[in-house]
Amino acid sequence: MLKRLQIRNYALIDELEIDFSEHLTIITGETGAGKSILLGALGMVMGERADMKVFYNDGEKCVVEATFDVDRYDLQEFFTENELDYDSELVIRRELSPAGKSRAFVNDTPVNNQILQRLTESLIDLHQQFDTLDIHNVNFQLRMIDALADNAPMLKTYQQGYRKYASDRKKLAALIDQSENGAKEMEFMRFQYEELQKAALVSGEQATMEEELLRLTNAEHIKLTYGSAYNYLNENEQNIIGQLREIGRSMSSTRKFSGELSALSDRLDAVVIDLQDIAKDCERIDERTEHDPQRISEVQERLNIVYKLQKKHAVNTIDDLIKIQEALEAQLGGFTDLGATIAQLEAEIKENADRLYEMAATMSTRRKSVVADFEQKVVQMLTQLSMPHARLQVAIEDTKALSNTGTDDVQFLFASNAGSKYLPIKDVASGGELSRLTLCTKSLVADAIPLPTLIFDEIDSGVSGDVSMKMGLILKELSSRHQVISITHTPQVAARADRHYFVFKKVHENRTVTNVRLLTQEERVRSIAVMLSGNPPSESALNTALELVQG
Numbered sequence: 001m002l003k004r005l006q007i008r009n010y011a012l013i014d015e016l017e018i019d020f021s022e023h024l025t026i027i028t029g030e031t032g033a034g035k036s037i038l039l040g041a042l043g044m045v046m047g048e049r050a051d052m053k054v055f056y057n058d059g060e061k062c063v064v065e066a067t068f069d070v071d072r073y074d075l076q077e078f079f080t081e082n083e084l085d086y087d088s089e090l091v092i093r094r095e096l097s098p099a100g101k102s103r104a105f106v107n108d109t110p111v112n113n114q115i116l117q118r119l120t121e122s123l124i125d126l127h128q129q130f131d132t133l134d135i136h137n138v139n140f141q142l143r144m145i146d147a148l149a150d151n152a153p154m155l156k157t158y159q160q161g162y163r164k165y166a167s168d169r170k171k172l173a174a175l176i177d178q179s180e181n182g183a184k185e186m187e188f189m190r191f192q193y194e195e196l197q198k199a200a201l202v203s204g205e206q207a208t209m210e211e212e213l214l215r216l217t218n219a220e221h222i223k224l225t226y227g228s229a230y231n232y233l234n235e236n237e238q239n240i241i242g243q244l245r246e247i248g249r250s251m252s253s254t255r256k257f258s259g260e261l262s263a264l265s266d267r268l269d270a271v272v273i274d275l276q277d278i279a280k281d282c283e284r285i286d287e288r289t290e291h292d293p294q295r296i297s298e299v300q301e302r303l304n305i306v307y308k309l310q311k312k313h314a315v316n317t318i319d320d321l322i323k324i325q326e327a328l329e330a331q332l333g334g335f336t337d338l339g340a341t342i343a344q345l346e347a348e349i350k351e352n353a354d355r356l357y358e359m360a361a362t363m364s365t366r367r368k369s370v371v372a373d374f375e376q377k378v379v380q381m382l383t384q385l386s387m388p389h390a391r392l393q394v395a396i397e398d399t400k401a402l403s404n405t406g407t408d409d410v411q412f413l414f415a416s417n418a419g420s421k422y423l424p425i426k427d428v429a430s431g432g433e434l435s436r437l438t439l440c441t442k443s444l445v446a447d448a449i450p451l452p453t454l455i456f457d458e459i460d461s462g463v464s465g466d467v468s469m470k471m472g473l474i475l476k477e478l479s480s481r482h483q484v485i486s487i488t489h490t491p492q493v494a495a496r497a498d499r500h501y502f503v504f505k506k507v508h509e510n511r512t513v514t515n516v517r518l519l520t521q522e523e524r525v526r527s528i529a530v531m532l533s534g535n536p537p538s539e540s541a542l543n544t545a546l547e548l549v550q551g
Helices: 035-045 076-081 113-121 138-148 152-199 205-217 219-235 240-252 259-288 293-313 318-334 339-384 431-445 465-479 521-533 539-550
Strands: 002-010 013-019 024-029 062-069 089-096 102-106 109-111 124-128 391-403 406-415 453-457 484-487 499-508 511-518
Touching (some): 002 035, 035 062, 035 089, 035 453, 035 484, 109 113, 138 391, 138 406, 152 293, 152 339, 219 240, 240 259, 431 453, 431 465, 521 539
Parallel strands (some): 024 484, 024 499, 124 453, 453 484
Antiparallel strands (some): 062 089, 102 109, 391 406, 499 511
């Protein structure tokens, strides 16, 4: 319930405060006096976008503060989820600075506009004559039918099950996708592993094969070089080793003459021995070296396999390829088949869906059971409000598909004139018709649905005095169970007030200022009389106004 609205430095308002009745508060005033300004300020509290041109005084900040009694709204969970301090008296404050900064507070805790909008949706139900009303919304239409059908307990249980159903279906889709992708990935990994396994890689073989290929492709040059070296060293008539032996025998005869000559002779003997070893190696290399095209092809083919695998896996050594092969083997060994998990989840989903379909069918039956009575009562009320040919039809279609509210698609269809086709409300109802339809439907479900504070802005605009009288009575009756605030131009509605505020403008220090005054009983009578006949009111208007107020 909205208890108080305080406004400072907003539009034409310097500063004002309004305390609302817990039943029916009426706000009247001359055209242009500033009644819409009050709704604009209230819209700021509800998280609407702030207009930075609203300052009454450009040098001061604008503040709008609303105080609510939220004891009956079950908002503790919302406050906990959003880390807000809960109290049965809720204070929402919106501040705009001259620099253009906007801030919002809930019980002095800063919040963003999204939280503010979600919170105030539960507190204020604001209807303006030419706005899109929630009666247009098929979800709200379904909510009203469910309230009349007393579906709330079952719907709560159903929605708990549906949330799990929806969550499990998402999980199932993810598992199937994971399984399909996993199978494809496993197939690819197995292909890579088998390719590496088939290559039978051996650590260090690449360097050996590269060296062998180099020798094989240069075999003729190697054979010629080392064969020739052997001949020069040991085979020719003037071979080097033979000549050095002759030199050695000659030098050996001088050993006895000095230690230096003996040492030099030993050194030459050692050279001859080394050259004999070198000659033997040259002979061995010459004899074993042959040009072998088949072996060249074999080594080249083997290296090509290694090079291709290295390029494919972006590595440089066989050891790296072996590590990749080992990793693939481990991954393949750890792969889990999700088939059993998927089958189990599918069975759980089906079992849950069967239960949900049963509950949805029960809720649908209950919805259909209240439709005829609801339609009849709406038509009766619309007839009283000078819409004798208006008809409402609640269309319930079974979609066969589970949703958060069951399997029903519920839509209000409306025909305002005799012979007119039934069409969705948003397509056929005018502003005045929509206002009356909203008033009728909400008054019928007032006891069954937890409506917040209801604010009506000139919903009686353009209707006759007799219709206004009946709308006033409906508002009064509705306010016995809900807080209702109505801005009106009609005396018949104003006369039903439990608290009546008058909005007026005055000039203060050469500036126009909007203010609000709570009317006394006598002032109420006079104000309503002015609405009936003009200012000053006639005696008969005053008498009529008194009768309206007392009636």
